[in-house]
Amino acid sequence: xxxxxxxxxxxxxxxxxxxxxxxxxxxxxxxxxxxxxxxxxxxxxxxxxxxxxxxxxxxxxxxxxxxxxxxxxxxxxxxxxxxxxxxxxxxxxxxxxxxxxxxxxxxxxxxxxxxxxxxxxxxxxxxxxxxxxxxxxxxxxxxxxxxxxxxxxxxxxxxxxxxxxxxxxxxxxxxxxxxxxxxxxxxxxxxxxxxxxxxxxxxxxxxxxxxxxxxxxxxxxxxxxxxxxxxxxxxxxxxxxxxxxxxxxxxxxxxxxxxxxxxxxxxxxxx
Amino acid sequence: xxxxxxxxxxxxxxxxxxxxxxxxxxxxxxxxxxxxxxxxxxxxxxxxxxxxxxxxxxxxxxxxxxxxxxxxxxxxxxxxxxxxxxxxxxxxxxxxxxxxxxxxxxxxxxxxxxxxxxxxxxxxxxxxxxxxxxxxxxxxxxxxxxxxxxxxxxxxxxxxxxxxxxxxxxxxxxxxxxxxxxxxxxxxxxxxxxxxxxxxxxxxxxxxxxxxxxxxxxxxxxxxxxxxxxxxxxxxxxxxxxxxxxxxxxxxxxxxxxxxxxxxxxxxxxxxxxxxxxxxxx
Amino acid sequence: xxxxxxxxxxxxxxxxxxxxxxxxxxxxxxxxxxxxxxxxxxxxxxxxxxxxxxxxxxxxxxxxxxxxxxxxxxxxxxxxxxxxxxxxxxxxxxxxxxxxxxxxxxxxxxxxxxxxxxxxxxxxxxxxxxxxxxxxxxxxxxxxxxxxxxxxxxxxxxxxxxxxxxxxxxxxxxxxxxxxxxxxxxxxxxxxxxxxxxxxxxxxxxxxxxxxxxxxxxxxxxxxxxxxxxxxxxxxxxxxxxxxxxxxxxxxxxxxxxxxxxxxxxxxxxxxxxxxxxxxxxxx
Numbered sequence: 145x146x147x148x149x150x151x152x153x154x155x156x157x158x159x160x161x162x163x164x165x166x167x168x169x170x171x172x173x174x175x176x177x178x179x180x181x182x183x184x185x186x187x188x189x190x191x192x193x194x195x196x197x198x199x200x201x202x203x204x205x206x207x208x209x210x211x212x213x214x215x216x217x218x219x220x221x222x223x224x225x226x227x228x229x230x231x232x233x234x235x236x237x238x239x240x241x242x243x244x245x246x247x248x249x250x251x252x253x254x255x256x257x258x259x260x261x262x263x264x265x266x267x268x269x270x271x272x273x274x275x276x277x278x279x280x281x282x283x284x285x286x287x288x289x290x291x292x293x294x295x296x297x298x299x300x301x302x303x304x305x306x307x308x309x310x311x312x313x314x315x316x317x318x319x320x321x322x323x324x325x326x327x328x329x330x331x332x333x334x335x336x337x338x339x340x341x342x343x344x345x346x347x348x349x350x351x352x353x354x355x356x357x358x359x360x361x362x363x364x365x366x367x368x369x370x371x372x373x374x375x376x377x378x379x380x381x382x383x384x385x386x387x388x389x390x391x392x393x394x395x396x397x398x399x400x401x402x403x404x405x406x407x408x409x410x411x412x413x414x415x
Numbered sequence: 416x417x418x419x420x421x422x423x424x425x426x427x428x429x430x431x432x433x434x435x436x437x438x439x440x441x442x443x444x445x446x447x448x449x450x451x452x453x454x455x456x457x458x459x460x461x462x463x464x465x466x467x468x469x470x471x472x473x474x475x476x477x478x479x480x481x482x483x484x485x486x487x488x489x490x491x492x493x494x495x496x497x498x499x500x501x502x503x504x505x506x507x508x509x510x511x512x513x514x515x516x517x518x519x520x521x522x523x524x525x526x527x528x529x530x531x532x533x534x535x536x537x538x539x540x541x542x543x544x545x546x547x548x549x550x551x552x553x554x555x556x557x558x559x560x561x562x563x564x565x566x567x568x569x570x571x572x573x574x575x576x577x578x579x580x581x582x583x584x585x586x587x588x589x590x591x592x593x594x595x596x597x598x599x600x601x602x603x604x605x606x607x608x609x610x611x612x613x614x615x616x617x618x619x620x621x622x623x624x625x626x627x628x629x630x631x632x633x634x635x636x637x638x639x640x641x642x643x644x645x646x647x648x649x650x651x652x653x654x655x656x657x658x659x660x661x662x663x664x665x666x667x668x669x670x671x672x673x674x675x676x677x678x679x680x681x682x683x684x685x686x687x688x689x690x691x692x693x694x695x696x697x
Numbered sequence: 698x699x700x701x702x703x704x705x706x707x708x709x710x711x712x713x714x715x716x717x718x719x720x721x722x723x724x725x726x727x728x729x730x731x732x733x734x735x736x737x738x739x740x741x742x743x744x745x746x747x748x749x750x751x752x753x754x755x756x757x758x759x760x761x762x763x764x765x766x767x768x769x770x771x772x773x774x775x776x777x778x779x780x781x782x783x784x785x786x787x788x789x790x791x792x793x794x795x796x797x798x799x800x801x802x803x804x805x806x807x808x809x810x811x812x813x814x815x816x817x818x819x820x821x822x823x824x825x826x827x828x829x830x831x832x833x834x835x836x837x838x839x840x841x842x843x844x845x846x847x848x849x850x851x852x853x854x855x856x857x858x859x860x861x862x863x864x865x866x867x868x869x870x871x872x873x874x875x876x877x878x879x880x881x882x883x884x885x886x887x888x889x890x891x892x893x894x895x896x897x898x899x900x901x902x903x904x905x906x907x908x909x910x911x912x913x914x915x916x917x918x919x920x921x922x923x924x925x926x927x928x929x930x931x932x933x934x935x936x937x938x939x940x941x942x943x944x945x946x947x948x949x950x951x952x953x954x955x956x957x958x959x960x961x962x963x964x965x966x967x968x969x970x971x972x973x974x975x976x977x978x979x980x981x
Contacts, residue, residue: 207592210592210596211595212592212595212596231595231596231598232598233598234597234598236596237596238592238593238596240589240592240593241589242587242589244587244589244590244593246590246607246608246611248611248614248689257597257607258597260607261594261597261598261599261600261603261607262597426814427814427818430811430814430815430818430819431815431818431819431822433815434815434816434819435819457838457839458838458839459838464837464838531738532738535738535739535742538953540910540913540914540917540949540952540953540956542914542918543913543914543917543918543930543933543949543952544933544945544949545918546921546933546934546937547933547934547937547942547945547949550934550937550938550940551758551937551942554758554759554940555758555759622825625825626824626825626826626827629827630827630829630918633827633829633830634829634918634921637921637922637934638934638937638938645830649830649832649833649922650833650922650923652833653833653834653836653837653922653923656833656837660837663833663834663837664834666830667830667831667833667834670826670827670830671823671826671827671830672826673827674825674826674827675822675825675826677825678825679825
């Protein structure tokens with residue numbers, strides 16, 4: 145089996161715990177301070193959206209959690225371990241804005257990719273891959289190639305791939321940014337369903353206020369560069385969200401709350 | 416592979432055949448019209464200088480010498496000899512080029528150290544000096560086929576190295592991040608991501624190199640004393656032109672087919688490995 | 698993004714530049730600084746070559762010393778430069794003929810789809826054949842001592858890559874630009890003149906650069922199949938057969954110099970005719 149033995153604090157309160165995390169790119173006069181003093185806790189089972197204007201560092205923060213970038217200050221733990229250990233333990237799956245499917249592999253083989261790398265037994269890989277494709281309702285397309293699928297379908301394959309090895313954490317970097325509005329809403333519903341069925345914690349980067357509100361248990365609002373957390377807004381909509389949720393008054397109130405937090409964040413820099 | 420691709424191939428095939436047919440017609444027309452008008456320029460239209468297309472084909476299926484094997488077989492044997500030399504060099508050059516590409520993508524220091532040499536190697540016009548290299552090799556008692564193979568390898572390794580490097584580097588940034596998120600080993604990143612991404616680039620270089628290898632092999636066979644390959648045959652039939660011009664044309668035809676077949680073989684391999692239905696998904 | 702269709706246009710010169718710039722590492726230190734390591738490497742090689750061949754007393758026929766090559770270079774100057782001149786004429790003549798025919802064919806191929814569908818695959822296939830094999834035919838048609846026999850070979854060698862690349866340049870246009878032209882009721886020839894031709898120029902010059910190198914080499918190789926005594930190819934092979942390798946290398950040096958000069962001419966022409974092009978902008 146590919147996963148190493150997990151430490152006992154799987155049950156620790158925070159899946160992600162950041163204390164004073166900062167990231168500066170480059171050095172000397174040309175350096176860019178992308179993030180400053182980030183304090184954040186994400187509990188198991190949370191669905192947390194990071195939202196903010198362009199350049200506020202939300203994608204950087206996501207990549208810090210994933211150990212794709214290292215922080216220049218502060219401490220960060222994922223599943224109670226340093227991020228690099230978490231990455232080596234394959235604790236998270238990631239989905240990018242572009243599906244990044246390998247175009248020489250079939251859909252099923254694409255989902256099997258992480259399983260191959262993590263040395264899953266070869267008989268089990270196709271079975272698990274098919275399970276995941278059924279989960280995202282694309283089992284019929286297992287032998288198709290990426291170019292034959294629409295953007296939305298490709299992203300579903302990417303999500304299936306990210307969940308294939310059952311990570312406890314799912315990182316998503318504006319995964320629906322390239323899709324049209326209607327497909328977006330369908331995909332949001334899909335993600336919520338998967339979240340409900342698998343119990344994975346999710347960190348979700350987005351530009352869209354309605355998307356953040358619709359999906360999350362908590363919205364983290366970030367301010368322009370250098371990115372700081374200017375507000376955390378708990379979303380108290382019912383756990384079971386449906387298209388009708390988009391028409392509830394509370395939904396619109398929360399959208400307004402987030403929007404105002406964003407404006408305050410942009411206006412009130414220097415705190 | 417959809418029906419659309421097959422139809423497209425069929426249409427292309429028909430167009431090619433049509434153009435070849437048109438060329439033959441133009442050839443014969445030139446002879447007829449120029450003969451009737453008595454013109455001599457640029458090429459004399461008589462059968463000594465411009466044999467009928469049909470005669471050239473006929474020559475292929477006649478014995479090369481009295482009671483000997485068919486001309487086409489003799490030429491095919493010569494072509495195979497030339498092709499063997501080209502192929503050996505091609506494979507070695509390709510392997511070296513590929514290896515260099517992988518090395519350079521792994522190690523920036525290696526790249527900075529050796530890339531200048533790789534580029535410098537191409538300032539030597541190897542085709543222009545091929546016969547000289549063969550004579551030189553002969554003087555050093557290196558077997559001729561080996562010298563010719565080395566020339567083919569020299570022609571192959573550079574385009575393959577450059578294209579391999581370019582292809583290996585052309586991966587999407589997010590694809591590399593994805594592999595990192597899986598805590599992939601370097602080997603996995605190379606073989607599961609970078610090399611497959613590079614294959615279209617590599618095959619482009621291989622097709623160019625295949626053609627160049629055949630040319631290098633033929634040119635390398637030109638110096639005196641080389642026996643049995645296409646290069647020598649071309650020279651020989653050139654001398655026999657006044658007696659039997661069809662032979663030269665037939666030999667040139669065989670040479671052309673040899674080059675095309677080799678490139679065609681590489682293209683076939685490409686078809687299999689680069690999965691013809693694969694398209695770039697952004 | 699790029700459909701790799703295996704034309705290659707000879708050698709992918711622009712690809713090489715891209716990769717080399719990649720290799721140069723961080724910081725734009727200017728073109729000269731980029732090539733400095735290569736130049737230094739070259740000088741080191743020459744010095745080592747000279748030193749080792751002297752030290753180990755290597756026979757000339759095994760490996761000639763650079764000093765011997767240079768001596769021959771200056772001693773036989775009138776002969777090799779005279780031969781160089783003749784070969785250059787063949788190369789230039791063939792280049793001109795080939796390029797002209799290629800441009801005419803490209804314009805036709807861009808205009809008529811049927812023609813294009815027939816000739817383009819044929820050109821790609823022909824590009825894969827050893828075109829120099831035509832040399833003996835041309836030798837017999839145009840007399841072995843005439844420069845035209847070599848020019849013919851050069852013309853055919855140059856024709857295919859230039860034709861393929863120029864056609865591509867004429868056709869790979871952003872459809873939005875064509876629609877724009879149609880919206881102002883431009884005629885097809887205006888579209889050709891204002892959109893297609895400027896778009897094709899970079900492709901054209903890229904192919905010309907490849908062709909310039911090819912034409913000199915093709916001329917020399919064609920001469921190997923037979924020619925007058927006083928052309929580079931015949932001179933090289935005659936000297937080689939007599940094991941006079943320093944003389945042969947001196948002649949090759951002449952060929953290289955001529956090749957570089959030809960290439961630079963194309964570069965200058967390119968600068969003059971395409972001052973707007975991205976690759977010339979200084980900041981990048």
